[in-house]
Amino acid sequence: MKNPNTLTVSLVTIGDELLIGQTIDTNSAWMAKELNHIGASVKRRVAIGDNWDDIWNCLQKEGEAADVVLITGGLGPTSDDITKPLLCKFFGGKMTTDKAALENVIDIFTKKLNRPLLDRNLWQADVPDNCTVLQNKRGTAPGMWFEKDNTIYVSMPGVPHEMKGMMQDDVLPILKDRFMLHAIQHRTLLTAGIGESFLAEILVEFEQELPQHIKLAYLPSYGMVRLRLTTSEQNAAQGEIKLEFDKLKKLVGDYLVIDQDLSLQETVSNILKSSKKTLSIAESCTGGYISHLITLIPGSSTFFLGSVVSYSNEMKVEILDVPSEIINQHGAVSLETVAKMAEGIRRKTGSDYALATSGIMGPEGGTEQKTLGHVCVAVSSAQTTTTTTFDFRFDRKRNIELTAVHALNFLRKNIG
Amino acid sequence: MKNPNTLTVSLVTIGDELLIGQTIDTNSAWMAKELNHIGASVKRRVAIGDNWDDIWNCLQKEGEAADVVLITGGLGPTSDDITKPLLCKFFGGKMTTDKAALENVIDIFTKKLNRPLLDRNLWQADVPDNCTVLQNKRGTAPGMWFEKDNTIYVSMPGVPHEMKGMMQDDVLPILKDRFMLHAIQHRTLLTAGIGESFLAEILVEFEQELPQHIKLAYLPSYGMVRLRLTTSEQNAAQGEIKLEFDKLKKLVGDYLVIDQDLSLQETVSNILKSSKKTLSIAESCTGGYISHLITLIPGSSTFFLGSVVSYSNEMKVEILDVPSEIINQHGAVSLETVAKMAEGIRRKTGSDYALATSGIMGPEGGTEQKTLGHVCVAVSSAQTTTTTTFDFRFDRKRNIELTAVHALNFLRKNIG
Incomplete structure (x- = not known):
């Protein structure tokens, strides 16, 4: 060498x-x-x-x-x-x-x-x-x-x-x-709801006190930030990396999504599998992308029943039983409609949870009230239906990807 | 420079x-x-x-x-x-x-x-x-x-x-x-149903006679091969590249999918838009991926009504009206079931055409009769329902991607 x-x-x-x-x-x-x-x-x-x-x-x-x-x-x-x-x-x-x-x-x-x-x-x-x-x-x-x-x-x-x-x-x-290689060890956690520079402020002292052979990296993607500690196996064996990772988790606090190097869809999948709950999805603006992310996971058929991509309003009404008055009064992109979409797919499939999305992905379709990148998301369970909105400001592809990631995170919070 | x-x-x-x-x-x-x-x-x-x-x-x-x-x-x-x-x-x-x-x-x-x-x-x-x-x-x-x-x-x-x-x-x-740059010009066509080496055999003479300043490249992906001619704008202005591209098209013959650098979903989208026909999809094994590819295209809402991702058999029966006897007798992955899925989604949405997929993507689920990677595809119109099968032999992700591309190509052939 x-x-x-x-x-x-x-x-x-x-x-x-x-x-x-x-x-x-x-x-x-x-x-x-x-x-x-x-x-x-x-x-x-x-x-x-x-x-x-x-x-x-x-x-x-x-x-x-x-x-x-x-x-x-x-x-x-x-x-x-x-x-x-x-x-x-x-x-x-x-x-x-x-x-x-x-x-x-x-x-x-x-x-x-x-x-x-x-x-x-x-x-x-x-x-x-x-x-x-x-x-x-x-x-x-x-x-x-x-x-x-x-x-x-x-x-x-x-x-x-x-x-x-x-x-x-x-x-x-x-x-x-x-070659006698020392495997490099990573410990990664995912945060949401906080920007890279604000995380860095929280971690100033932590970074200064971090032992030289352990490196901290910031890996932002889709509006979330992954934090990664890296060291060689030798050091890890001394328990140092575990110690530092625990400190990091505490500092990150409520911004923590998951303390493993997993995607949001894997995180959601693990929660549903271990609690033996089922999921269905009604996608409008995401057009099948969330279902695709879920079904890429081997064995997803154990918890995922299916979804309806209701691109047209007729499909929302005919297949998801969204009352047409709701769409007429509030629009297809509204908290009222997306809630009915979630409730509709949950009833139709008999799933424990349902996720629904509706939004304006661009390049056309924005109005003054509902600007381009405006998204409504709902999660429905037997007990309740919860809704939220997001506003993204990118191109069609990135808006779809961001919606998927943030919708999955909203689902995770509501099934935890 | x-x-x-x-x-x-x-x-x-x-x-x-x-x-x-x-x-x-x-x-x-x-x-x-x-x-x-x-x-x-x-x-x-x-x-x-x-x-x-x-x-x-x-x-x-x-x-x-x-x-x-x-x-x-x-x-x-x-x-x-x-x-x-x-x-x-x-x-x-x-x-x-x-x-x-x-x-x-x-x-x-x-x-x-x-x-x-x-x-x-x-x-x-x-x-x-x-x-x-x-x-x-x-x-x-x-x-x-x-x-x-x-x-x-x-x-x-x-x-x-x-x-x-x-x-x-x-x-x-x-x-x-x-800088006074001569824009490089590409002419690209997409072929399907023929391997790279067989294409090369067909094109031996063509390649030998190709002028030095025009380059031919083979770009295989997802079991199809893209052929690309490249030259600078100067030469192109002389009409040479057009001439060579026309020769190439003739040689490729029936293997030609499209003589532009477009994806299959763009090709299908253009056909539907120009003929003012609508599409709906019933996806089982592809889990929403085909719908995602279609809805990535801006303006796809003009022809795409929506889809049902019927991951569970119940959804196939309840929402797509596939008779449960058909599933019991032939299995979820069968030409009979996939034909009923296509007919069901077409009826439910009132679309002109419907595409349906069902298959075994792995890593589990293969049997002796229906091996891993076995896929059934159907296209339904008011006149007829046509079915076909494919067999892929890769990992889950690649099997899904290959199924999507070949299903879209099958759809293209049946709406042309």
């Missing part, structure tokens, strides 16, 4: 699509999280195009700076994918067919895809003779592990689930095995 | 959260797209942590390689944000309070947030005296424009909507104004 205390990693992503904005890079975040978890430290993430000189220079520079260079992308079967021949030349090898990789390609095409096998598919089994091949159990392009001048280089396909599989099956276990 | 023909850009993102995987970087993709649009060429994207030496070295290296270095992040009010003092030292300036930025901070806190103003908020208005200040109309941290050794450096806040506003208001117009 270039630095005896930490294994440093550079993440290199290859592909023109990243430089013209066609693709959002979700691979790097996942890789960083997993590497962090085993105690490796990502120092840089670099994205470059399918260009020979750019790739070559990048590998050289990143290799000088980091212990491990993890490369994704550029291994496809088409002519714009030049990464493999470049790697072969960079490490001074010769191309050779890997038998296991070839069997894998043949297997995928004949058994799984049931398609004729083309030459360009067979070429996917060719690899430089000076690499260790990482077999791809989820696709045709094999991974390649090189070592040069005390640096490890691993090339993986850019397809997310293929890369993830290869990291989990091979790369992470090998790195963990070979 | 370091190269007289193109304005090259490096994107630098600063923040520990990017290196531990807490945040997915969506800023870079947006910036790349916009820069590309005005004819600037993004060569590299680099993400680094809140570390003095790493930032310093990165600015030095990126400044040597590119004409413009666009920096985001690290400008927050808390102690882990060190970018501003570093920039001040890097460019040899002194900190000074910017009057307009200060007024902006005071305005936001007193008028918009109605919160007391802290010292750390006032500091946000301090800037190095050798930069041009870009006022932030959406937040408290101002942008900073520096020039050194023939390179432009711009520092912007990392909050997406603040960065986007500053790019649109200032950075993009100034760059466009100052």
